[in-house]
Amino acid sequence: MAQAMRPQMMGARVSRVEDPRLLSGQARYLDDIQVPGMLEIAFVRSPHAAADIIYMDLEAARQYPGVYAVLTYDECPVWLWDKATYEVGQPVLAHGEVQYVGQPVVAIVAEDRYVAEDAAELVRIDYRPRTPVLNMRDALHDQPHRVHAHTPNVFFHQEYQTPGFDEAFRQAPHHLSATFRTNRQTAVTIEPRGTAAMIDPASGRLTVYASTQSPHRMREDISRLLDIPEHLVRVVVPEVGGGFGMKANCYPEDIVVARVAQMLRRPVKWVSDRTESLLSDVHGRDDIHDVEVAFDADGRIIAIRDHLMADGGAYPAYPFSGAVGETSLAARVLTGPYDIPHLATVIDCTYSNKTPLGAYRGVWGPIASFIQEGVVDRVARYLGLDPAEVRRRNLIHDDQFPYRNAAGMIYDRGSYRESFEDALALIGYDEFRRQQAMDRQQGRYRGIGISVFVEPTAMASSEAGSVGYESCTIRIEPSGRVTAALGLGPTGQGHETTMAQLIADELGVNLEDIVILHGDTDSAPYGGGTGGSRSGPIGGGAALVAGRQMRERLIKYAAHLLEAGEEDIELGHGEAWVAGVPERSISIRTIAETAYTNVRRIPEGLPIGLEVTARYLPKRPVSFSNGTHVAEVEVDVRTGIVRVVRYAVVNDCGRLINPTIVEGQIQGGVAQGIGAVLLEALNYDENGQLVTTSLLDYLLPESTDVPQMIIQHRETPSDGEGGIKGMGEGSLIASPAAVANAISDALAPFDAFVDTLPVTPDMVLAMVQRKGA
Amino acid sequence: MKPVAFDYVAATTVEEAVNALREPGAKVLAGGQSLVPLMNFRLSRPSRLVDINGVASMAHIEVRERELILGALVRHQQLVEDPEIRRSLPVLSRAAQHIGHWAIRTRGTLGGSVAHADPAAELPALLVALGATIAVVGPEGTRELTAEAFFEGFYTTALAPSELVTQVKLPLPQGAVGFKEVVRRPGDFALAGAYVERLGSGGAVTWFGFGDRPRRFSVREWPSDPEDRRHVWVELVRNVPVEERDQYKYELAVAVAEESYRDAGGEE
Amino acid sequence: MADERSVVELTVNGRPYRVEVSPRWSLADVLRHRLGLTGTHVGCEQGVCGACTVWLDGEPVRSCLLFAVQAAGHEITTVEGITPAEGLSPLQEAFHRHHALQCGYCTPGMLLTAEALLRRNPAPDEATVREALTGNLCRCTGYQFIVDAVLSMRPSGGED
Numbered sequence A: 001m002a003q004a005m006r007p008q009m010m011g012a013r014v015s016r017v018e019d020p021r022l023l024s025g026q027a028r029y030l031d032d033i034q035v036p037g038m039l040e041i042a043f044v045r046s047p048h049a050a051a052d053i054i055y056m057d058l059e060a061a062r063q064y065p066g067v068y069a070v071l072t073y074d075e076c077p078v079w080l081w082d083k084a085t086y087e088v089g090q091p092v093l094a095h096g097e098v099q100y101v102g103q104p105v106v107a108i109v110a111e112d113r114y115v116a117e118d119a120a121e122l123v124r125i126d127y128r129p130r131t132p133v134l135n136m137r138d139a140l141h142d143q144p145h146r147v148h149a150h151t152p153n154v155f156f157h158q159e160y161q162t163p164g165f166d167e168a169f170r171q172a173p174h175h176l177s178a179t180f181r182t183n184r185q186t187a188v189t190i191e192p193r194g195t196a197a198m199i200d201p202a203s204g205r206l207t208v209y210a211s212t213q214s215p216h217r218m219r220e221d222i223s224r225l226l227d228i229p230e231h232l233v234r235v236v237v238p239e240v241g242g243g244f245g246m247k248a249n250c251y252p253e254d255i256v257v258a259r260v261a262q263m264l265r266r267p268v269k270w271v272s273d274r275t276e277s278l279l280s281d282v283h284g285r286d287d288i289h290d291v292e293v294a295f296d297a298d299g300r301i302i303a304i305r306d307h308l309m310a311d312g313g314a315y316p317a318y319p320f321s322g323a324v325g326e327t328s329l330a331a332r333v334l335t336g337p338y339d340i341p342h343l344a345t346v347i348d349c350t351y352s353n354k355t356p357l358g359a360y361r362g363v364w365g366p367i368a369s370f371i372q373e374g375v376v377d378r379v380a381r382y383l384g385l386d387p388a389e390v391r392r393r394n395l396i397h398d399d400q401f402p403y404r405n406a407a408g409m410i411y412d413r414g415s416y417r418e419s420f421e422d423a424l425a426l427i428g429y430d431e432f433r434r435q436q437a438m439d440r441q442q443g444r445y446r447g448i449g450i451s452v453f454v455e456p457t458a459m460a461s462s463e464a465g466s467v468g469y470e471s472c473t474i475r476i477e478p479s480g481r482v483t484a485a486l487g488l489g490p491t492g493q494g495h496e497t498t499m500a501q502l503i504a505d506e507l508g509v510n511l512e513d514i515v516i517l518h519g520d521t522d523s524a525p526y527g528g529g530t531g532g533s534r535s536g537p538i539g540g541g542a543a544l545v546a547g548r549q550m551r552e553r554l555i556k557y558a559a560h561l562l563e564a565g566e567e568d569i570e571l572g573h574g575e576a577w578v579a580g581v582p583e584r585s586i587s588i589r590t591i592a593e594t595a596y597t598n599v600r601r602i603p604e605g606l607p608i609g610l611e612v613t614a615r616y617l618p619k620r621p622v623s624f625s626n627g628t629h630v631a632e633v634e635v636d637v638r639t640g641i642v643r644v645v646r647y648a649v650v651n652d653c654g655r656l657i658n659p660t661i662v663e664g665q666i667q668g669g670v671a672q673g674i675g676a677v678l679l680e681a682l683n684y685d686e687n688g689q690l691v692t693t694s695l696l697d698y699l700l701p702e703s704t705d706v707p708q709m710i711i712q713h714r715e716t717p718s719d720g721e722g723g724i725k726g727m728g729e730g731s732l733i734a735s736p737a738a739v740a741n742a743i744s745d746a747l748a749p750f751d752a753f754v755d756t757l758p759v760t761p762d763m764v765l766a767m768v769q770r771k772g773a
Numbered sequence B: 001m002k003p004v005a006f007d008y009v010a011a012t013t014v015e016e017a018v019n020a021l022r023e024p025g026a027k028v029l030a031g032g033q034s035l036v037p038l039m040n041f042r043l044s045r046p047s048r049l050v051d052i053n054g055v056a057s058m059a060h061i062e063v064r065e066r067e068l069i070l071g072a073l074v075r076h077q078q079l080v081e082d083p084e085i086r087r088s089l090p091v092l093s094r095a096a097q098h099i100g101h102w103a104i105r106t107r108g109t110l111g112g113s114v115a116h117a118d119p120a121a122e123l124p125a126l127l128v129a130l131g132a133t134i135a136v137v138g139p140e141g142t143r144e145l146t147a148e149a150f151f152e153g154f155y156t157t158a159l160a161p162s163e164l165v166t167q168v169k170l171p172l173p174q175g176a177v178g179f180k181e182v183v184r185r186p187g188d189f190a191l192a193g194a195y196v197e198r199l200g201s202g203g204a205v206t207w208f209g210f211g212d213r214p215r216r217f218s219v220r221e222w223p224s225d226p227e228d229r230r231h232v233w234v235e236l237v238r239n240v241p242v243e244e245r246d247q248y249k250y251e252l253a254v255a256v257a258e259e260s261y262r263d264a265g266g267e268e
Numbered sequence C: 001m002a003d004e005r006s007v008v009e010l011t012v013n014g015r016p017y018r019v020e021v022s023p024r025w026s027l028a029d030v031l032r033h034r035l036g037l038t039g040t041h042v043g044c045e046q047g048v049c050g051a052c053t054v055w056l057d058g059e060p061v062r063s064c065l066l067f068a069v070q071a072a073g074h075e076i077t078t079v080e081g082i083t084p085a086e087g088l089s090p091l092q093e094a095f096h097r098h099h100a101l102q103c104g105y106c107t108p109g110m111l112l113t114a115e116a117l118l119r120r121n122p123a124p125d126e127a128t129v130r131e132a133l134t135g136n137l138c139r140c141t142g143y144q145f146i147v148d149a150v151l152s153m154r155p156s157g158g159e160d
């Protein structure tokens, strides 16, 4: 290629092609799927945290007018079980016992949801309740007993330590310890989960509509668990109203819905209501970290020790236990952007009688950042140093990349120091400090919190599965229009736009002439789906590779048809021409016509038609994005109410495909982080009842809870395709730490530190009162 | 989350409504902003709903010299926007602005809020603060109750099952009335709220958001020193019993009372 | 309790419909599943999320808290009703330009609330816009671009 095409779409603030259908109410989400004769399911769920099922009477429900079937485990004896990894699996409908409130026990299939709920009330189940296991520290010692009699409560244990840790830790001049706790939280997509299934009368194949992030994985799961050959299952993902990791799992309900369609040979649908969502969507976070840190008199951190504990709930979520994800990843990135030579971690994941723990955006990250940034601030306050200065002393230096952290993770190059200094400048850090002192004298408690983050992206495995690559099929139709299909499972990220931007540049065609297909296993090439911030770098990488292969083919055609050398061909605006001689040109459309219909003119050695499929597996097992968030809060020390008043972000996710979309991702994640610190908690009572089962109890941030954000980009390219790094999670990785630190900073006169999330008004008041101003 | 089946009666007069309510298990449907969520959770299971939205005689707003008369069907958003109400009883408009969100206020009614008697609701507390009377019609005829007598406890009132709240009479306060509440997010029910009336050198404080119902306490003389006033709040609020986990709300109550006091005095 | 059905006449987006409904069916369910107007979304059935927001006689209401039988004799407007036959409305265009939506699930409710606000108050300040939108939850956008889109509709084009 003589002249590299200058990218035009890459990096442009293109408005999304998805938008018109979403804005006009024409998009089709799962519950919008309505076909004649479709039945609906309601589940009878466990009202107990732990109980034996003594007796079930289903007769009244079966007799209820409008009911088509009532299923128990006997009709659907399927277990969600990754036997290679875990001793325990979950039956999709309870089998002899229940292990958490909300566990599906009976499925009622009826003409509509109203009738199904009526019949669900008629099911009589006698339970013998057991003492539930609810406390993580007790569960660790199998107290009050085992959740699953045949296996200890600790289902994942791992220890790691750097050589020479003990010595280094002991010899350090200063030590501090703290316990960090993040409560249970969950994704709460505004569109609840749902699944629909039907048998295609012609082929007899099972079509499952699922609001999932991983279409191919879902097909595999359904095929394997229900023992249907994979080619006879089709998974179609309609529009999905948010995922955030929560929709990456295969859930009991998915399997039951597919089974019912098979059994009754009727289309059937289940859509979660909000209470069911809060009970049965995978929960996230829920961990305790006992942390000790050793440091020198200058604030240089020498060693961190952490006992990481996470409550995995009653069963490992399938196929990905959030507890293992949250802890094992946290343990590998606990030193964050800091050059901390020594690390010792012990991980314990335990069972409890609570909802299974799965993925929620940023898995591990929000927790690890909260700890790592909390530790830095504690060291600073202990030594009487400015927290920004302590960060400067510990940040990894530019000449250390590629940097190997204390857990052995390799960081590729980033803008760690630059983004940090930029963010301080953006918020006006020094000016704030001056103002803060004056405010305090007047009884106003404002604080600033810094969070420097690393974000491992594009990992070989994530909650979306262990497919490390992504696939892209590009087809130029006979008319010259482009269809590209990927195995992704977008839930609002705008892939139809960003992937088209990448392909447009490669092929030199206009954005409007490209359509991106995804989410249908019949048309999309096999891929890993969306999760773990992989779609940009890996999906985008696949689009680039496929685009380049197609480009090469177009050039061969053009050279042949224009009788020029390949090195002289340029592409753009749907045309190919000879460099410097624009009148010697040919349209992509004519090339396509040749490729499909005028096949005798196809250059030698090229196949008929224009279609390529490329798979892209990044060379690195992981690529690190980075950046810094700074939050400013005001704490009303009389009421305990905290307001986030200013917020600045400097973000570096390598080459930007579409800065506007990146900013949207950041703003959304920061809002979730504000929720995580101030509002969101799934609370269980002493009987194991979830008491936050509505959106009046589980509080999400509203428009007035989120401040204006200032966002700046830096671009340190990765060495992968296009220089793209992932960025879907960084904003929620960094923001809880920033907001929590800001509260601690505001409450410094009270000698307080935030160590538990969320921080509710009563907790703030307690912190204030403990000391008094 | 779908309600159980019920039959539906759309009343157009008070008599029709009261008649339809004689049926056991019947319930009034006004704005539906409290009742319908409960029905969707199947926590409320009326066998009949008597929709009073078409009862034209219950939607009046009447400003008199000494009092404001409001039909039970006056919507929260009307309380916010009505120019007459804003002028004659601004604290009512301001308080109503804090109820839920816009799309809740366009439907939710004064009568519904009163009958529902949520201890954290803004309007019942204002009725108590101002010494309002509540007119009730039932099979036995009409009666009037003071707000103080009407609200009995958590979601409980003196209303009999087949009775209807028809209107509320709010005496226009002689003194200035301040309002302040603490919420975690705008639109949420208050963690704690207070109305403070300042009349001459004394007045009253009415708290809501904690305890089982709004409580009003008269104060003969407000101390002028904030620290002394703090003692007054602390003393008074201890008369409102709260559950263990809500103990911290005493702190909030003191804070909102003081702010409400300043609000009444036009202070920052 | 017998779940008896009756025919109601509804006016939705200016068009009359006759539908058989049970009194317990919410307006949201009837719009979506009987009239095929699936632009109105359901996210909580409790009045909190705002995804189901429609207009009743021009005022925003929760269609999950209104029974379809109650809507007889009123004008209902849904997102389909504020979308022009061709293309997008100015507010929809502003959402598009400002990237005010990601998954799009909250979007119809947001649009109806914002459009109702702008019709009453064509030049709201940022605080007013944020306050008006508190009843519409969005989990994706963090609200910033939604607020920007609404503010850009002011005659001054977004400047205060």
Ligand SMILES: Cc1cc2nc3c(=O)[nH]c(=O)nc-3n(C[C@H](O)[C@H](O)[C@H](O)COP(=O)(O)OP(=O)(O)OC[C@H]3O[C@@H](n4cnc5c(N)ncnc54)[C@H](O)[C@@H]3O)c2cc1C
Pocket: B027, B028, B029, B030, B031, B032, B033, B034, B035, B036, B037, B052, B072, B098, B099, B100, B101, B104, B107, B108, B109, B110, B111, B112, B113, B115, B116, B118, B120, B121, B122, B123, B159, B163, B164, B165, B166, B187, B188, B189, B190, C046, C047, C048
């Ligand atoms: C998301 C959300 C947030 C909210 N936030 C707040 C808030 O911050 N503050 C607040 O105060 N409220 C709040 N509300 C509740 C709202 O104010 C309701 O409008 C109000 O509580 C009930 O009024 P309604 O007209 O909707 O009554 P309905 O829901 O129709 O009825 C409520 C109860 O009162 C009975 N009833 C209604 N009218 C009469 C009558 N005239 N006579 C006898 N009985 C009657 C009904 O039978 C029912 O038992 C919120 C609601 C929602 C959904």
Ligand code: FES
Pocket: C041, C042, C043, C044, C045, C046, C047, C048, C049, C050, C051, C052, C053, C062, C063, C064, C065
């Ligand atoms: S579905 Fe109506 S407000 Fe959420």
Ligand code: FES
Pocket: A190, A241, A242, A492, C100, C101, C102, C103, C104, C105, C106, C107, C137, C138, C139, C140, C141
């Ligand atoms: S765009 Fe997804 S909820 Fe708002």
